[in-house]
Amino acid sequence: MNRVAKAPRLPEPPPPSEAVRLAEALIFCAPSPLTAADLAVRLPPGTDVPAVLAEIARAYAARGLTLARIAGGYAFRTAPDLAPVLRGGLPEPRKLSRAALETLAIVAYHQPVTRAEIEEIRGVTTSKGSLDLLLETGWVRLRGRRRTPGRPVTYGTTPAFLDHFGLDAVSDLPGLDELKGLGLIEGRLPAGFRVPQPGDEAQADEDPIADSLAPGDAAAD
Template sequence: MNTQDAKRVLEAALICADQALSMRDMQTLFADELSPDCLRDVLTELERDWGSSRGLRLVQVATGWRFQSQPDVQVYLDRLHPEKPPRYSRAVLETLAIIAYRQPVTRGDIEQIRGVGVSTPIVRQLEDRGWIEVIGHREGPGRPALYATTRHFLDDLGLQSLRQLPQPLQPAGPDTVADTVADAISVALG
């Protein structure tokens, strides 16, 4: 298959996909006819072709590649679906921020940093959203669950890795970290 045909097929697959396509998915799409290097080259070309002059752009997120709208056209797209995205309480955002920056953490760790208890509905809401999961249990009394963020969390924020999370402006205590990340997550979620 030549590069131009591969580019057309890949572009169609990415536009029609309901979620990000991993490199493995794209290899399957071409029945391993394209080498991983050739596939990366095609993705680079598509990324360049769909630059800032169009309403969509090709981006890499934690689980693979996907097309998403340019930020400047999002206000227009929101008119098609006027329902408001869910609003998250400050407690939910702080809990998520602590997990994102300090993972893996237990509920007790979160409560110690926040200075207040973490209610079960807060943890359940984050789990139901697919943003956090239990990745193990800490050795010790009661073997508390260890929480960490998921790849779905990174995808929803448009990130490839946790290293892309915003850093606190000044080195300070855990409250600053929680506030900074809570604010960044709040902005990213609309």
């Protein structure tokens, strides 16, 4: 009588360390993405933060939540392949007008950009309401003032913008080939047409603006 050999029992994976458990809890409870520096302050001294993050990412790789790098920090997000299933049960988000969407795209790709530059790119006057709405959503901020006559205000995107669109940095915005692949750019393009490489670095001709400046001051430029 032949006996079927039993498969060797694989060892159980070691339980997560206290540092991993604590980091997991901190990220889960945080209202916004946490950076590695944020975690280092809260974790035991000497903790290898990159290794802890790698372990959390590995543990959640095949689960309903994944560890995502967003706006320079880390947060748990729904696994991308589950998004179509979950979307139907969520309330419809507030939709932006076409003018507001165009303005947001210009700010994202051309930042730092002034209101006059936005109007030049769009070819139409930009209403105060569109910029105020974007400021109120928290996706656009007042960056600074240009060192030019009139000292116009410059606009840029915020960490909340990156968080909402699942980006780690504005440089992760889709380029020309990706926009074509998404069907957002069709037909023949003018010679020399290009999508600007977005960035949020400070510019030499730009002075920082006080964070306390109210959204209503956007019209001051």
